[in-house]
Amino acid sequence: DDQVTVLTGGPKRIQCPEDEDFMASFDKMLAENLQARSQEALKMPQVEITVPMNIKTQKKPKPPVVNFLGVSPSEKEEEETEVDESGKMCFTLMTKKGNKLQFSTLNIPMSENFASKMKEREEAERAE
Amino acid sequence: EEDEEDQFYTKDLPLHACTYCGIHDPASVVYCNMTKKWFCNGRGNTSGSHIINHLVRAKAKEVTLHKDGPLGETVLECYGCGCRNVFLLGFIPAKADSVVVLLCRQPCAASNNLKDVNWDPSQWQPLIQDRQFLSWLVKVPSEQEQLRARQISAQQINKLEELWKENPDAKLEDLEKPGVDEEPQQVLLRYEDAYQYQNIFGPLVKLEADYDRKLKESQTQENIVVRWDVGLNKKRIAFFHFAKANEEMKLMHGDELRLRYLGDMHKPWMGVGHVIKIPDNYGDEVAVELKSNVGVPVDCTMHFVVDFVWKPTSFDRMQAALKTFAVDETSVSGYIYHKLLGHEVEDVVIKCQLPKRFSAPGLPELNHSQVYAVKTVLQKPLSLIQGPPGTGKTVTSATIVYHLVKQTGGSVLVCAPSNIAVDQLTEKIHKTGLKVVRLCAKSREALDSPVSFLALHNQVRNMETATELQKLQMLKDETGELSSSDEKRYRILKKQCEKELLQHADVICCTAVGAGDPRLAKMQFRSVLIDESTQATEPECMIPVVLGCRQLILVGDHCQLGPVVMCKKAARAGLSQSLFERLVVLGIRPIRLQVQYRMHPALSAFPSNIFYEGSLQNGVNPVERTKKNVDFPWPQADKPMFFYITSGQEEISSSGTSYLNRTEAANVEKIVTRFLRSGVKPDQIGIVTPYEGQRAYLVQYMQHSGPLNAKLYQEVEVASVDAFQGREKDFIVMSSVRANEHQGIGFLNDPRRLNVALTRARFGIIIVGNPKVLSKQPLWNHLLTSYKEQKVLVEGPLNNLKESMIQLSKPRKLVN
Ligand SMILES: [Zn+2]
Numbered sequence: 001d002d003q004v005t006v007l008t009g010g011p012k013r014i015q016c017p018e019d020e021d022f023m024a025s026f027d028k029m030l031a032e033n034l035q036a037r038s039q040e041a042l043k044m045p046q047v048e049i050t051v052p053m054n055i056k057t058q059k060k061p062k063p064p065v066v067n068f069l070g071v072s073p074s075e076k077e078e079e080e081t082e083v084d085e086s087g088k089m090c091f092t093l094m095t096k097k098g099n100k101l102q103f104s105t106l107n108i109p110m111s112e113n114f115a116s117k118m119k120e121r122e123e124a125e126r127a128e
Numbered sequence: 129e130e131d132e133e134d135q136f137y138t139k140d141l142p143l144h145a146c147t148y149c150g151i152h153d154p155a156s157v158v159y160c161n162m163t164k165k166w167f168c169n170g171r172g173n174t175s176g177s178h179i180i181n182h183l184v185r186a187k188a189k190e191v192t193l194h195k196d197g198p199l200g201e202t203v204l205e206c207y208g209c210g211c212r213n214v215f216l217l218g219f220i221p222a223k224a225d226s227v228v229v230l231l232c233r234q235p236c237a238a239s240n241n242l243k244d245v246n247w248d249p250s251q252w253q254p255l256i257q258d259r260q261f262l263s264w265l266v267k268v269p270s271e272q273e274q275l276r277a278r279q280i281s282a283q284q285i286n287k288l289e290e291l292w293k294e295n296p297d298a299k300l301e302d303l304e305k306p307g308v309d310e311e312p313q314q315v316l317l318r319y320e321d322a323y324q325y326q327n328i329f330g331p332l333v334k335l336e337a338d339y340d341r342k343l344k345e346s347q348t349q350e351n352i353v354v355r356w357d358v359g360l361n362k363k364r365i366a367f368f369h370f371a372k373a374n375e376e377m378k379l380m381h382g383d384e385l386r387l388r389y390l391g392d393m394h395k396p397w398m399g400v401g402h403v404i405k406i407p408d409n410y411g412d413e414v415a416v417e418l419k420s421n422v423g424v425p426v427d428c429t430m431h432f433v434v435d436f437v438w439k440p441t442s443f444d445r446m447q448a449a450l451k452t453f454a455v456d457e458t459s460v461s462g463y464i465y466h467k468l469l470g471h472e473v474e475d476v477v478i479k480c481q482l483p484k485r486f487s488a489p490g491l492p493e494l495n496h497s498q499v500y501a502v503k504t505v506l507q508k509p510l511s512l513i514q515g516p517p518g519t520g521k522t523v524t525s526a527t528i529v530y531h532l533v534k535q536t537g538g539s540v541l542v543c544a545p546s547n548i549a550v551d552q553l554t555e556k557i558h559k560t561g562l563k564v565v566r567l568c569a570k571s572r573e574a575l576d577s578p579v580s581f582l583a584l585h586n587q588v589r590n591m592e593t594a595t596e597l598q599k600l601q602m603l604k605d606e607t608g609e610l611s612s613s614d615e616k617r618y619r620i621l622k623k624q625c626e627k628e629l630l631q632h633a634d635v636i637c638c639t640a641v642g643a644g645d646p647r648l649a650k651m652q653f654r655s656v657l658i659d660e661s662t663q664a665t666e667p668e669c670m671i672p673v674v675l676g677c678r679q680l681i682l683v684g685d686h687c688q689l690g691p692v693v694m695c696k697k698a699a700r701a702g703l704s705q706s707l708f709e710r711l712v713v714l715g716i717r718p719i720r721l722q723v724q725y726r727m728h729p730a731l732s733a734f735p736s737n738i739f740y741e742g743s744l745q746n747g748v749n750p751v752e753r754t755k756k757n758v759d760f761p762w763p764q765a766d767k768p769m770f771f772y773i774t775s776g777q778e779e780i781s782s783s784g785t786s787y788l789n790r791t792e793a794a795n796v797e798k799i800v801t802r803f804l805r806s807g808v809k810p811d812q813i814g815i816v817t818p819y820e821g822q823r824a825y826l827v828q829y830m831q832h833s834g835p836l837n838a839k840l841y842q843e844v845e846v847a848s849v850d851a852f853q854g855r856e857k858d859f860i861v862m863s864s865v866r867a868n869e870h871q872g873i874g875f876l877n878d879p880r881r882l883n884v885a886l887t888r889a890r891f892g893i894i895i896v897g898n899p900k901v902l903s904k905q906p907l908w909n910h911l912l913t914s915y916k917e918q919k920v921l922v923e924g925p926l927n928n929l930k931e932s933m934i935q936l937s938k939p940r941k942l943v944n
Pocket residue numbers: 146147148149150151167168169170178
């Protein structure tokens with residue numbers, strides 16, 4: 001119930017030399033880090049990144065599952081990835097914690113290119 | 129038992145709050161693994177989010193997400209190589225599944241291994257875009273959250289990061305700390321955020337606290353002679369005279385004093401107690417009720433020393449309120465937060481069912497402007513009510529409280545700066561039939577008041593259901609002390625009862641400082657009404673406000689006395705301006721109550737014209753305000769007022785600091801005697817005098833030199849203007865005292881104080897003083913000119929008053 005409309009609008013960027021410096025430093029840091037990385041001549045470790053089968057079938061975790069470690073998600077019928085009311089689509093972020101795989105749910109806004117592509121793709125599949 | 133406030137309740141930001149702005153939603157914050165500090169993913173007013181601002185400036189690269197965020201405690205790292213440099217990290221989505229992984233740009237995302245059926249490296253995107261973490265990875269705080277947080281600029285961020293290189297624990301406040309000798313920062317009209325607010329008011333409260341402590345500590349008095357007595361509650365009472373009464377040092381009921389015995393008739397002893405009597409008409413003795421009867425040297429009377437025990441409680445509570453306001457976003461609603469800081473906010477109307485009848489049961493019918501005030505206030509989250517003298521402020525406030533309880537069903541917190549004002553309001557609210565609890569400071573529990581029966585400690589005593597507590601209470605009352613196990617049990621039971629009573633109350637009434645009582649610490653009050661808010665400093669006012677306020681009503685009158693600030697430095701910096709006043713300057717129009725029921729219309733005319741733009745209407749007529757059978761020589765029959773010219777010499781009183789005027793005192797006595805002879809009751813006469821020296825002298829002079837029985841004079845109240853604020857008497861005699869050509873008129877120079885002095889009387893007022901000196905001051909010049917025009921500027925003996933022919937200079941136009 002605590003809604004308030006501040007008439008001066010949202011937070012606005014205040015231009016100042018310190019902020020300009022920050023932007024320049026950011027670009028510099030990005031470029032330097034990338035360059036250093038290229039010179040390290042690292043090799044990609046030979047690991048194949050595969051999407052586990054249980055994740056493939058689980059399209060829409062409900063309720064959102066957080067941090068289950070290697071636990072196989074509940075059996076579910078294959079269904080279309082749905083877009084919720086706020087225009088977001090459920091994705092799973094796959095990370096490694098030690099040797100274990102970890103899956104967490106991400107709500108990706110449809111404004112993200114890859115999310116809308118996924119949606120299109122699914123619709124096309126269904127039409128076939 | 130009184131000293132349980134050590135475990136004082138203060139709020140702190142959680143450790144994971146953004147070190148820049150304080151935002152602490154776990155979904156929005158990121159931990160910098162190198163500097164071990166948290167930052168949010170909001171930009172504030174800079175071009176990158178706070179975490180990115182920090183990483184770049186600190187040259188840090190690795191981060192961890194919060195354990196309570198949607199992804200849990202996750203170190204962001206490359207799925208392929210484990211690289212943790214967030215400037216290199218990005219993600220790719222799987223081709224056919226809604227799965228993403230984090231991968232570094234070099235070499236993992238560029239590797240050939242990926243070019244299988246599952247992944248599409250061409251879709252790789254960095255985690256940091258537009259100098260902010262992707263919003264679906266780390267939530268961006270809402271605009272509303274960001275506006276409510278601390279507003280930090282890129283300059284401040286820079287300075288802070290520089291400071292951290294030398295001192296990693298440095299705080300933003302450290303950037304602006306003034307040196308010891310510097311003048312404090314002035315108060316502002318508008319504040320960026322509650323941190324700036326705290327940074328400005330905190331040091332002012334500190335100044336005032338230091339001043340108060342030094343003043344109290346300098347008041348030690350030696351060679352005190354004590355007279356011992358025992359109170360009804362079996363506690364020891366020490367009576368003694370205080371040699372010097374410092375004008376600034378106002379001894380008050382409930383103050384804590386320490387008594388020490390230095391003689392050799394008894395082993396060394398020291399005891400602490402509360403003041404239960406101060407010098408008044410009935411005697412100049414001070415009485416202190418000791419906390420413990422153990423070892424009191426009651427056979428000794430000489431060689432005592434008295435010290436003031438300084439209590440930081442009220443100042444600590446102000447500081448705690450300032451802090452809570454800054455760090456706890458549940459302390460007040462967003463609307464009130466921004467309004468109090470002077471930000472422009474879209475108006476909000478509270479949807480509520482307006483009552484059919486605006487007058488509350490048990491209280492007088494309301495007039496038009498009062499109904500308007502009640503109606504308007506109920507629909508607004510923040511309102512100011514200005515109640516000029518005699519306009520029914522208390523009834524209006526009590527009526528508002530009644531409707532708030534009926535409407536919200538929750539409990540309402542009602543405060544005022546002074547105990548007298550709280551008691552008056554408590555009494556009125558009780559009449560409406562609501563369940564009221566009056567919460568008193570523990571040091572004042574022994575003092576009697578008209579609403580004692582509503583006081584929490586008395587309600588606990590009278591709780592019939594608490595039989596075990598009653599038994600222990602009886603035992604305690606009889607024997608004075610309990611065994612330690614009984615005492616422990618007693619306290620637990622008492623706490624339980626207190627909690628129950630507070631939670632079931634419709635209304636809790638206490639002083640503004642009292643709202644910081646630990647017994648209220650865990651409670652939330654949606655609606656808060658502060659009466660006489662114009663007499664409280666801002667930090668004082670904030671104590672009740674930060675208990676969860678969503679609807680705030682400030683009642684007061686900025687044309688009457690403001691808050692008392694003793695430290696000149698703090699006063700100059702603006703601590704003596706009330707919150708009410710600042711909100712008025714910010715453009716919030718107070719709802720003014722316009723009909724006065726106190727003064728004879730002849731008495732209200734001048735204050736109305738000078739202080740209220742002539743807007744005061746009279747709810748009483750001259751007949752109602754003329755005392756039948758009181759034979760008094762008013763120079764104009766239809767005007768019960770005059771200025772009585774007296775040009776006596778002013779002297780420094782024996783205490784060395786305040787002024788007295790013997791001729792004026794003699795004239796005041798003659799007037800009082802005349803009133804008493806014509807049948808006016810002594811308790812209906814008030815004498816207003818600006819100085820403590822004159823007060824003491826007047827009391828003594830009337831009782832010794834007045835022709836009537838000394839007891840009659842004893843009942844005539846003699847006090848300062850400040851002591852009369854909020855009250856009324858049938859007749860007021862004002863001794864203006866200053867008659868020195870070379871000095872200003874000091875105390876009465878403040879227009880607001882003059883307003884209060886002139887508006888206490890219902891039936892008649894007489895001012896005694898020297899017009900030559902007073903007329904130099906523009907406001908007094910106006911007053912004297914007005915009296916002269918009405919032919920009530922007079923001199924001569926009381927039974928033969930003559931219009932004075934004194935020439936006054938033309939009054940200058942007054943600028944408010
Ligand atoms: Zn932040």
